[in-house]
Amino acid sequence: MANDNDTKFEESLKGLAGTDRAKRAMPGPGVQTQDVEEHVSVTALREQFGDAVLRHEQHAGDEHVVFVKPERLREIVAWLKDEASQRYDLLKDVTCVDYGGGRPIQVLYELWSIPNRRQLRVKVELPLDGLEVDSVTPLFATANWHEREAYDMFGVTFRGHPDLRRILMPENYQEGHPLRKDFPLRGRFSRAEQTRRALALDMEDYYTPAELELRKRKGEATAEPGAQRSLPETAGQPGGARSVPGEEAQAGGGEDEA
């Protein structure tokens, strides 16, 4: 009886969620992990790559999701793209899902084959302490910006990406990766601090490193990009690095050495 009371107590702690939510939940197709319908490409992937294919799920009725090993991801996507019987030529999306609670972050690749009219979602799971996966930008040009967004929002590093920079947030954004579950909705800093940082921004921050290189080549006076960014304490002080030409040259030289 004591056990029974304990469970009742624990259920009561859950509030409304613990009582009749399960009865009210929309039934829906949900996830199928057993008795998944056969998908031509998944079968072919299993034959081709063996145990690199981890599991196959079916979501919302007709959506096939296949989990693969992260280290063989690029190889598998390349095979799906180029193999004559598969031809997944349209990469619709690359994005991430964070379930929170320290669970691994999923990176998903939504593929569509225009000739075969077939859908396949390839997923990899990355542990929070190893957020790295090969970039598929060499295969799909469209992955370039999608991967930049995934990097910006989730902090996943894509190895071999030609230009992995933040895309939606400013280049010198200090607060982390906003779409992660451990990121608070209103940001990490107070409103006053955010305003102070915004006002302390340097014009140089609005250009990419490549563009700044170009300006340097032209011999225009530029400050070292990292000198003022991310350090609002020094940026606010009068007589910064840009006021004395000699110091600018030193700052520029310092960057080259680094």
Added chain:
Amino acid sequence: MSTRTVEYSVSSNPEMGMDGRPVASPVFPVGMEPEFQGEHMLINIGPQHPATHGVLRLVLELDGETVVKCTPHIGYLHSSFEKLGEYRGWNQIIPLTDRMDYLAPLIYNVAYAAAVEKLMGVEITERCKVVRVMLMELDRIFSHLIWIGTTAIDIGAFTVFLWTFEERERIYNLHEALTGARITTSATRIGGMMADLPPGFTEAVQHFVDTLPKTLDEVEALLTNNNLWVGRNQDIAVIGAEDAVNCGLTGPNLRASGVPYDVRKDRPYYDYDTYDFDVPVAEHGDCYDRYLVRMEEMRQSLRILQQTLDRLPDGPINVDDPRLILPSKTDCMSDMESMIHHFKVVMEGIPAPAGESWFSVESSKGELGMYVVSDGGSKPVRWRVRGPSFVNISTLAKLVEGHLVADVIAANASLDIVLGEIDR
């Protein structure tokens, strides 16, 4: 079908060479060009510039007047809608969706509701399906009209802008009659619509369907054969079929390159396979073909609109499911059960089954994918929008390389972007 029906007449235009291309008139006599240093110049367009169609910023590296490299900078409108969505119930996200593409808000409302309904396994009513198709096609025209107006004004034709905005005003009025709002419609709900069509709505749509072709004819008469229009658009920002697919382009931009991919035909939703319409496909993949495809698409949308008007069935607009739909106010005030349902739907939200779903619709700008992930709660774990504009603008750098600065404006306009959805 090929939509390029117009061949330019050389005889009527002295600025055109015999091959139909504009003749380049050199500023300096041949052989006497001054030696330039070959210095590249960096210029900045935007973020506050009308020709960028929003707060887009482009940094161009120029060699003379030729673009060597173009770097788009985005994020000025970033509102983190996807993060906000994780803190809202399924129905509360709908107002966020129309603030993305404010040029075709109803398409976004419908796509989001459809994704959640797919996740929950809800089959909406027949009337609701037809109404949603009607609203989506209406907004496709809505978006294409502003596209043609603003693109023409970028190229230098002012009149078209006034004509198309006059037509858009009529769709604004339809939005207002349906939802009370002109831009931020928020018209759908999970399992149905906010409200059924108001009295007189179908008649107004019928009037619109009957009268719009005249304006389209007038616009085409102004532009299609126009010297300036042809010269500024043909062979500008060309992208081939294979490249276009590889870059992820969809919608009119992809079909202008000759790939007949349309979600309405390739993965039909809402019984699009039972409607009779054609998908215009061009072959050159330049700005001019993108214009032709969009003009033809508007006419095809009118065809679909006519069919929705003809087949619009009677019956309920919302599914009969108290777990999803709020009871009527009268029931709520007189019936205990309805009161309880109302309370539960409002206070607890709608618990969705664990899982995920992706729903693609053919938006006016390309394929719009809505991706929702649920862990069984009444809020999403992740809500992702695969916006077509985001992909379109990512190809801009590739398209304008080697073109003149003025062509950057034409190329950017021809892609049809809306920054609210790019930055989200």
